[in-house]
Amino acid sequence: MADILTPVLGESVAEATVGRWAKKPGDAVKKDEVLVELETDKVSLEVAAPADGTLTEILAGEGDTVTPGAILGRVGAAGAAAASAPAAAPKAEAPKAGSAALLEVKTPVMGESVAEGAISSWRKKVGDAVKKDEVLVEIETDKVAVEVAAPADGTLAEIVAADGATVTPGQVIAKISTDGSVSASAPAPAAAPAAPQAAPAAAQPASNHLSPAVQRIVSETGLNTSGIAGSGKDGRVTKGDALAALANPAPAASAPVAAAPAREVGPREERVKMTRLRQTIARRLKESQNTAAQLTTFNEVDMSTVMALRNTYKDVFEKRHGVKLGFMSFFAKAVVAALKDIPAVNAEIEGTDIIYKNHYDLGVAVGTEKGLVVPVLRDVDTLSLAGIEKGIAALGKQARDGTLSLDQLQGGTFTITNGGIYGSLMSTPILNMPQVGILGMHAIKERAVVVDKQIVIRPMMYLALSYDHRIVDGKEAVTFLVKIKEGLEDPQRFILDV
Known part of the structure; x- marks a missing residue:
């Protein structure tokens, strides 16, 4: 007897709703065959059979709420009796003689x-x-x-x-x-065309198959989902559909308005379908703008001390540690020190609760050919400057090679993005939800500044902190940015922890 368990549902997801069972008690099942779909606040998950056999029992019916590790049902040996109504498992069809392997x-x-x-x-x-x-x-x-x-x-x-x-x-x-029945020199015969499928059904009524996230939005806002064309599986309304409908309410109309046909592309134009990654980047950035009360505050930092340290020790540093000494390690150290002083910037909002993070996992934005990704460097507060430089270099290489794992892209508590490497002088970065703060670095430019009542030329950088004003007040945001400025202009603070 094998239990069918609710899998891990994803970061910060504590429960799911049981959707439609694809099998009923007494049905024969194969290992890895999809048995049931679970809906969470973020995605739909398919749960597969843990072994060959017979579905003997369903413990969580459609619409039930389950948590990770909960038993959904059980699979018994082939031919085992169902708990509710005995049913003989159908025999698997024997392979036909002469069939290809x-x-x-x-x-x-x-x-x-x-x-x-x-x-x-x-x-x-x-x-x-x-x-x-x-x-x-x-x-x-x-x-x-x-x-x-x-x-x-x-x-x-x-x-x-x-x-x-x-x-x-x-x-x-x-x-x-695998048995040579299909020749490598000649293509295999094409499979018979599939039977035409029925036209997609119209958007389901609001009461059917709404995920917990959509139900929450409906209860809080009174949103009518009956007129929303769902983009989820089987036309279901997703959380993104509901948020988009709230952001752009459709005007009342006596008859449905047909979607505008795609514009014809001219001879000097090219139409290219957005990659899935680019679609996700676009959707999440817009969701971030729609959800958070985003505000940006600015300051500038004199990079003279950091640049002098780097120039003095860069050769011996690289020889000792096998990695170049850059600016990112200094910024990471300064950010962690500021996060410890202003914990609200290292938090997130979940419903009506604030979750304060007592760990410091920094996302570092990396531009790749396929789009922007933000791999996460873990436990930065425990790393040396060399450890930070090695970690960032390794993540950057993996991002460009496309070998990052999903674990490396999740769980960051704060993000740093460096538009300065592309020449940006000033920008207002968008929050990487559910984080509530992101630091924008920019190009270092020599400018005339006043120091001790004297006009001098110094290498200056503008810093930008975008933050979620729902939990971070202006005073906290400005103080946070000043802490970073102080740390960079006097790096000895890192050593003395002051």
Whole structure:
């Protein structure tokens, strides 16, 4: 007997609602076959069978609220009796004589809270020879790109999920012939076209299959979801759909207005579909603006002392630690010192509660060819300058190579972004939700400043702190930025902890 358990639901997600069961007690199930869908505040998750056998019992019915680790049901040995109504498990169909030895290529688990991805582009075509562990296709998710490799040597016999298709973990996306029945020199015959599917159903009524997050929005705002075209699975209204409807209420109309057709692209234009990562970046940045009471405060810092230290010790530092001494380690140290003094900037809002973080995990924004990603450097307060430089260098390389894991992109408490490397003189960075603070670094420029009543030339940098005014007051924000300025202009404070 194997328990079907509620999986970990994702960062800061404590419960889920049971959706539709795909099987009923007494049905035969296969290992990794999807049995039930769970809806959380953020995503929908599919729960698969832990083993081959028979679904003997369902303990959490549709609409029930469950927590991670809760038992949803049980799978017994093949032919086991169901708890509610005995039913003989149907026998598996024996393979037909002469059938090709086809090995299925499945979508892998793509990380915590990632329920689906999009096929980017196949690197092989049907009929091509493949080697075990050779990359066949890349799947783009909301956060990272996942490479899918061949499970064995053979020939690519069938591509089930074409370029652009949306896939879920465990879904079959291709089949490989391992017995030579499909020749590598000639493509395999195309599969028979699938029967035409029925037209998508209209948006479901507001009362059907609303996730807890959407139900909360409805109860708090009185939003009518009946007129919202859901973008979720089976046309369900998602949290993003509800927030978008609140931000842009549709005007009353006597008849539905047809969507405007896509504009024709001229001979000197090119239409390119946004990648899944870029769509996610756009959606989250807009959600951040719509959710937080964002405000930005500015200051400037004299970089003379840091630059002098760097120039004096950069060679011996690199020789000793094997990494170059940059500015980011000084900024990280200054930020951690400021966060300890102003804990509200190292917090987050959850409902009507404030969660103060007693750890200092800094997100460092990295620009890549595919878009902006923010990997997280953990426990920065425990790291030396060398440890910070090594950590940032490693994360930056992984970001550019596309090898970051989902764990490396989650859980940051504060973010630093450096537009100065591109020449930015001043900007107002957008919060990386659910964080309530982000520091913007900018280009260092020599400017005339007054020091001890004398006009001198100093290397100056503008600093920008964007913060969530819902929990961070103006006094706290300004003090936080002054603390960073003081730390950078007098780095000995790091040593003395003052």
